[in-house]
Amino acid sequence: MAAIFKYPGVYIQEQSALHHSVSDLPTSVPAFIGYTEKALKNGESLLNIPTKIRSFAEYVNFFGVGFNAKFDILDLLSNDSGIPIKVKSGKKVLDYVPNHKAYMFASIKLFYDNGGKDCYIVSVGTYGDASSVTVEADDLLGTKIVNGNILEGGLNVLKNYVEPTIIVIPDAVNLASVQCCQVYQRVLSHCFEMENRFAVLDIHNGFQKGMAGHATNDIITNFRAQIGTQNLKFGAVYYPWLEAIIDRSEPTFQNINLPLGELKQLLPENRANAIIDEHLKINDITADINQNLHLALLTASLTYKDIIKTIKVLKNRIPPCGAIAGIYVATDNNRGVWKAPAGVSVNSVIKPTVHLSSTEQELLNVDAVSGKSINAINYFTGRGTLVWGARTLAGNSYEYRYISVHRTILHVKKSIKTGLKPFVFEPNNTNTWVAVKNMISNYLNALWRDGALVGSQPEKAYFVRVGLGQTMTAQDILEGNMIVSVGVALIKPAEFIVFKIIQNMQDS
Template identity: 25%
Template sequence: MSGLTPGVYVDEVPSGVRVVTGAGTSTPAFLGLTYRGDDPDSDSPQLVRSWQEFHDRYATDGSVGLFDELKKAVRLGEDVMRGAWSAVTGGEAPSDLRTPDPGDELERFLPLAEAVHGFFANGGASCYVVPLVVEDNEFASLLRALEGGLEALESVHDVQMVAAPDIAVWATSTGDLGACARKLAAHCLKMRNRVSILDTLSTHTPVDLAEGLDLGLDGAQRTYAAVYYPWVQVPGLDGRPRQVPPCGHLAGIWAATDATRGVHKAPANVVIHGITGLTRTVSADEQGPLNNHGINCLRAFPGQGPTVWGARTQSRMESDPDYVYLNVRRLVCQRTSGAPRRRTADLPTGGHEKSPLVDVVFPRGGVSAGVSPPCLRWPR
């Protein structure tokens, strides 16, 4: 309308404030062996939004899942064992006759499955699964498969955590751990919007780790790696208790902390769900040296469940103090991936106006409540 005739007119004027959308921080990628079906895309990264979806997707067919197969293998082995007992002794097998372990062909797929289950049990909402295909049971095959999986993961930009639970299961030495850890950390350094969650060996003791865990990471790679100790005990997806690396459970805790408090909050002092205990008890005196070397401990305290008691990267305070703390590293990763740098001309000029960047980084206002925007500073 021209506005030349009598009447009331509304003229909308842009405010000058640009909307900035923050990047998500709660989506991990798990690389590992899966019990795959005939899905032609089964080797590519797949988004999984629930445990049931993981179970249904990585199955022998549309109705029989991995853990149904495991239970069938256990029942079959038990029946064979009881039959052999009766044939030899002529009597009925005792009720406490131990059920044999499932075959290696099924057992080898459990580390990834336990990690994904631990992720959702601790508050995770969605994750990517990157199936790895190995030619044999040699660690070198897993290393080659990991390289291919990380290359495929470069095209997925909404991943903020990377973990490979099979590494600690297959590795027989710290050298094996380091070979894979360097590839994970190098991938995160290249992408600059994600952090790797690393595990120790199941045989490591606090004494072994008192001088640090030599993974061969360089200075920059250390800032993109977080190590947790010890392993955790789980009920077992097939009903058979086992010990597993904690990376999947930790990814769930990171995601839940991001959702409830924000990425600025360190994912520590949080009880771990979906486990029955820890494989080793770490005392305060034993944790001291480990903490100094960037190894985050899981602790058991009286009156509460096993708790995450550390949130550091592998950075060294004396050489790279800026990214020693995990929440600082991840906060900068979020800013790098989601909040584009804005020109000075785009910023609001009124003293009473608040930059939308404040809402991106501190969406719930807890850490900046009562503080005026000019007082907020980015971490170094």
């Protein structure tokens, strides 16, 4: 409507030069859920409050460092998750003391080492100076009941935040196998409900050799059986775990869950036994004295040295989810969300805990029965440790088989949905339809020019339809519904490259 002027003079009218547009929303902002040393910012508690950080230094400042774990030396037959060692009495196995594993700190370090940037941290519990870390599914999910009320936190509290697009729960693997997969099921359901999120998952006990369907109690078979069948396109799982270079601290005999007198019985070297005997005679033990004992035992006992070396390996045996989340971020920023986050090296890693043959990778990548694809991480001579899989858990789905395809769809849907919000309550007429079509077309054209869509011409890469007789009936308009139909032709990774060699036979 034209302005009504009531007296002569000069009038200034501000006219907006901006038109409605679809903003390209962030695609890679992970949210990490787990246990931290502390959860404080400026003296205020951050417990169960999603907190955005921008660097590893910020994480350490607000959430502290890793848990100072201890390790048991056990009979070989009583443990199948530790690492065998040889002591005076024969073969034993070295493993974490129960409730001494917490993977949040190491996962965040791997995240930033592999290209991570902004992320959210949800601390569901702190260990501080505690003697153990008790991981509970209710903590991680935010379903814990305190005084008859649900303690809002964990995964549930992220429903109130729109920015996170990737969910990572490193400590879920510290639950029992069934519980771990139950947590993952809830995560996949959460991603489905939020419509813009994708889960990065680990295999429970994924440091062990998997048979991919050849054994009934195999870790791969168990995972596929326990993960369920719902919302599989909203997540991807990676195997095996990684032997990383994260914890560079030097463990000592104080990290071994044995009194010195019992440790002495495991060391065959007489010189080491004598050193321990002398140490036990000292009344006032200081940190320096303990450190001197550690250094002396390293020199006097190859057995002790091997125990310490094995502890280092265990402390750096880490599920890959943090590194993978970092690779997602780096790939999105460098190439785009439509580029498969695979074929790239994993930083700060010595090697995967399990080496996979081509046949084993094949059984992981494609499972004809369940269709639940598992992405391999493998070592390649001359190339290092590479992510060698790009599939969602819905491996048999033609539309949502690939991580990059589904994440691009999630990104496009969320961006267009956000861009359409200013049109709520606008007249449902031709002018609005033209504006909507132009806005979405401009956005998709930009994606096409960036290489996200297939097609030599824009009209072959996407379409946008809106209008009476196209997407709506007169009844739709009467009911206040504006229906927009959008089609996109997404690029897919060249997962299988086939080349043919033809020998041209000529008469001599």
